[in-house]
Amino acid sequence: xxxxxxxxxxxxxxxxxxxxxxxxxxxxxxxxxxxxxxxxxxxxxxxxxxxxxxxxxxxxxxxxxxxxxxxxxxxxxxxxxxxxxxxxxxxxxxxxxxxxxxxxxxxxxxxxxxxxxxxxxxxxxxxxxxxxxxxxxxxxxxxxxxxxxxxxxxxxxxxxxxxxxxxxxxxxxxxxxxxxxxxxxxxxxxxxxxxxxxxxxxxxxxxxxxxxxxxxxxxxxxxxxxxxxxxxxxxxxxxxxxxxxxxxxxxxxxxxxxxxxxxxxxxxxxxxxxxxxxxxxxxxxxxxxxxxxxxxxxxxxxxxxxxxxxxxxxxxxxxxxxxxxxxxxxxxxxxxxxxxxxxxxxxxxxxxxxxxxxxxxxxxxxxxxxxxxxxxxxxxxxxxxxxxxxxxxxxxxxxxxxxxxxxxxxxxxxxxxxxxxxxxxxxxxxxxxxxxxxxxxxxxxxxxxxxxxxxxxxxxxxxxxxxxxxxxxxxxxxxxxxxxxxxxxxxxxxxxxxxxxxxxxxxxxxxxxxxxxxxxxxxxxxxxxxxxxxxxxxxxxxxxxxxxxxxxxxxxxxxxxxxxxxxxxxxxxxxxxxxxxxxxxxxxxxxxxxxxxxxxxxxxxxx
Amino acid sequence: xxxxxxxxxxxxxxxxxxxxxxxxxxxxxxxxxxxxxxxxxxxxxxxxxxxxxxxxxxxxxxxxxxxxxxxxxxxxxxxxxxxxxxxxxxxxxxxxxxxxxxxxxxxxxxxxxxxxxxxxxxxxxxxxxxxxxxxxxxxxxxxxxxxxxxxxxxxxxxxxxxxxxxxxxxxxxxxxxxxxxxxxxxxxxxxxxxxxxxxxxxxxxxxxxxxxxxxxxxxxxxxxxxxxxxxxxxxxxxxxxxxxxxxxxxxxxxxxxxxxxxxxxxxxxxxxxxxxxxxxxxxxxxxxxxxxxxxxxxxxxxxxxxxxxxxxxxxxxxxxxxxxxxxxxxxxxxxxxxxxxxxxxxxxxxxx
Numbered sequence: 001x002x003x004x005x006x007x008x009x010x011x012x013x014x015x016x017x018x019x020x021x022x023x024x025x026x027x028x029x030x031x032x033x034x035x036x037x038x039x040x041x042x043x044x045x046x047x048x049x050x051x052x053x054x055x056x057x058x059x060x061x062x063x064x065x066x067x068x069x070x071x072x073x074x075x076x077x078x079x080x081x082x083x084x085x086x087x088x089x090x091x092x093x094x095x096x097x098x099x100x101x102x103x104x105x106x107x108x109x110x111x112x113x114x115x116x117x118x119x120x121x122x123x124x125x126x127x128x129x130x131x132x133x134x135x136x137x138x139x140x141x142x143x144x145x146x147x148x149x150x151x152x153x154x155x156x157x158x159x160x161x162x163x164x165x166x167x168x169x170x171x172x173x174x175x176x177x178x179x180x181x182x183x184x185x186x187x188x189x190x191x192x193x194x195x196x197x198x199x200x201x202x203x204x205x206x207x208x209x210x211x212x213x214x215x216x217x218x219x220x221x222x223x224x225x226x227x228x229x230x231x232x233x234x235x236x237x238x239x240x241x242x243x244x245x246x247x248x249x250x251x252x253x254x255x256x257x258x259x260x261x262x263x264x265x266x267x268x269x270x271x272x273x274x275x276x277x278x279x280x281x282x283x284x285x286x287x288x289x290x291x292x293x294x295x296x297x298x299x300x301x302x303x304x305x306x307x308x309x310x311x312x313x314x315x316x317x318x319x320x321x322x323x324x325x326x327x328x329x330x331x332x333x334x335x336x337x338x339x340x341x342x343x344x345x346x347x348x349x350x351x352x353x354x355x356x357x358x359x360x361x362x363x364x365x366x367x368x369x370x371x372x373x374x375x376x377x378x379x380x381x382x383x384x385x386x387x388x389x390x391x392x393x394x395x396x397x398x399x400x401x402x403x404x405x406x407x408x409x410x411x412x413x414x415x416x417x418x419x420x421x422x423x424x425x426x427x428x429x430x431x432x433x434x435x436x437x438x439x440x441x442x443x444x445x446x447x448x449x450x451x452x453x454x455x456x457x458x459x460x461x462x463x464x465x466x467x468x469x470x471x472x473x474x475x476x477x478x479x480x481x482x483x484x485x486x487x488x489x490x491x492x493x494x495x496x497x498x499x500x501x502x503x504x505x506x507x508x509x510x511x512x513x514x515x516x517x518x519x520x521x522x523x524x525x526x527x528x529x530x531x532x533x534x535x536x537x538x539x540x541x542x543x544x545x546x547x548x549x550x551x552x553x554x555x556x557x558x559x560x561x562x563x564x565x566x567x568x569x570x571x572x573x574x575x576x577x578x579x580x581x582x583x584x585x586x587x588x589x590x591x592x593x594x595x596x597x598x599x600x601x602x603x604x605x606x607x
Numbered sequence: 608x609x610x611x612x613x614x615x616x617x618x619x620x621x622x623x624x625x626x627x628x629x630x631x632x633x634x635x636x637x638x639x640x641x642x643x644x645x646x647x648x649x650x651x652x653x654x655x656x657x658x659x660x661x662x663x664x665x666x667x668x669x670x671x672x673x674x675x676x677x678x679x680x681x682x683x684x685x686x687x688x689x690x691x692x693x694x695x696x697x698x699x700x701x702x703x704x705x706x707x708x709x710x711x712x713x714x715x716x717x718x719x720x721x722x723x724x725x726x727x728x729x730x731x732x733x734x735x736x737x738x739x740x741x742x743x744x745x746x747x748x749x750x751x752x753x754x755x756x757x758x759x760x761x762x763x764x765x766x767x768x769x770x771x772x773x774x775x776x777x778x779x780x781x782x783x784x785x786x787x788x789x790x791x792x793x794x795x796x797x798x799x800x801x802x803x804x805x806x807x808x809x810x811x812x813x814x815x816x817x818x819x820x821x822x823x824x825x826x827x828x829x830x831x832x833x834x835x836x837x838x839x840x841x842x843x844x845x846x847x848x849x850x851x852x853x854x855x856x857x858x859x860x861x862x863x864x865x866x867x868x869x870x871x872x873x874x875x876x877x878x879x880x881x882x883x884x885x886x887x888x889x890x891x892x893x894x895x896x897x898x899x900x901x902x903x904x905x906x907x908x909x910x911x912x913x914x915x916x917x918x919x920x921x922x923x924x925x926x927x928x929x930x931x932x933x934x935x936x937x938x939x940x941x942x943x944x945x946x947x948x949x950x951x952x953x954x955x956x957x958x959x
Contacts, residue, residue, distance in 0.1 A: 356938045
């Protein structure tokens, strides 16, 4: 990078204006998330990895709860020596974040001693603590499942009265809502209990490999560490199992009839013994493995397979065809494990001294111990629990819609979590008093305004970073979680200056070169547009999309790193993939011919 | 004193590095490769014993080695006169008949199926010095067309031991002449469609996990001599992943000349920007490189060629990589008492 970086600067937060006409929607976000004058002194970057689209008022809770938990783990629990938590700000629906570094050497030294007593205890007792973690997480999931559906009877049921319950149904609304919110914040604490320590151990090995083998690719290191039997592969494995079942039971012809999921289930229910047997197997798969959502879990509209079977069902015909053609569709777990082992041994052999080999063994050993958590937690946290959470809020949405607070249950997500509570209290109060709630006169206009604001915000590009560029980024949390380094900032600063307009760069996720027709797929509903040989261009790929990986020629995503699950799955399918292009879905037009070079991380628009 | 053929001539398959005192560095290396199961163009080595025999017969007429031992390396004029004198003698002295017959038989065996041009290459040795010290100081004759020419070039190779540069070099390093001998490699010429070099570690970073391959159309001499900008690839040694792929504009190539030797010709317009190796060939080359490196136990600097007719990949030479190997640095990591301590590199608080 010979370009003088100082010549360009990111805009200051104070110069970034709220899109005209959306000021009131912007004001809906809590005061502590609004930029203030002092923020001009700090460096911020747009968290497009987790929040690629403008966030609705309610969905902001995913940022708030996550940063709250991440920060407490870093700052107060494990005491990372050189960094505290991450502050966040919201403007135009976009989430900007900034780290808090520790720079005073005495404070670093003090924190280092604490870190050794805390983090090292986790490393030393990882398996036991992780087992305990699973129990905690399952208990949390069960308590969320046990929460009642919010409901207001006309009169308190007689049984409650005779039982001397002493609290009325409206209080249960508040109780349930607060427990829902509390559970969600708690879930994020569990999420970060191990995460940074896990990434840190992984990156330690990564760093060693980069020093020992300066030209090794990220994906090779990822292949050495990645787990083979992680929970994240299970949903797709279940689909393959269901495809085998369908063929074994002889009901496979029904899957080729282009029926909707509902029609198909109805047909099988009335089909006789075989159909019902398959539906039973479907239930086994659904609980819990279909509790996986089609995004990363940060948006309420990333629905779970269980809530929308069209996604998993879309891939069944293809799998069934392959079973009929003689494939078993079993993932070759033994073979994959053997390959991983060989890869690790081969690189080990290239090291020059026994001393280096001993260090390598320790680091890969640690990475292997921590990685099941890094891979496994997502299923429980971002998928299973998050689905339960959003669906419970959706139930409140339905209740509020029933009482004319707004037209549609989904409108609830246009309220902040504080506002949802206020609407619930409004409703509770009205129910108590036999009067009318004020909400129906208050919310519809605001909701329309906020929906319009999100549409407007989505049209505006937002700067990748704001404020003063630091000389070095040595905040391990930021480097680890977002892969942001001084070098990537320089690239952002110079982007557009000398780049080829027909070329997009991203992370090389899976090698191989493929050409084909680009299909911009922004939501799951559009999956059916993908024809065999097409190239999927999307914002985030997710393990749940794996079933269509067998059909397409390559995949390109806006977001993701070489260790993202999409990259792992792509490698397993041998599907050329470039992830983290930043803006592939906006620069590539649907139907264009593109070439994907997954080994180099380059996408070329051919026309 | 009678000698049998095997004392004077050795086939690659019978030779290894341990035979270097008898067959020189190049001959030993080719033999070692052949024995390790690596494809090399077939050939034999005219051993140092043959050279000794020749020198013996020359010494009968007049002193030979003693002249070199006594020359002053700094007296360029004297060295030049001596060089001319000795080379003329080597080229004028007929081969002892027994030796000529042995080479003739080997040549016939090499050309049993078809008459093919050969390369005649010097392969010098001293009793204890590594052959690297002589690299580039001896002659190689490509595309030699007949037995007669081959015999002549064998003598030319011997003669190259008495070039001004060689004599000066040996005198400066005080190698006693009696320890200096020359073997000569005679091997089938590869009519190369593509040829080039391969380092089994990165020449840029020294990374042992990648291989750098450079190649261009035709004979490898164009690449080695720097007369063309070759195509360049960087390949993961273990993964086979091609991380760098630079296809350059290859304007000229070296091809054999009908009357022997090589010539430089312009590359056909349509071929200039075409990759001179397919991915499948690169993969095959990677596996060969790994095998050779494993065999020697250290990174190698390899010359290779793809036979125009059979498509086979053949190695012409493999020697230890010297640039990075001579500057090994501190280990990138050391084992820690508690493996957890390693994470401090990432989490900070140390080394800052």
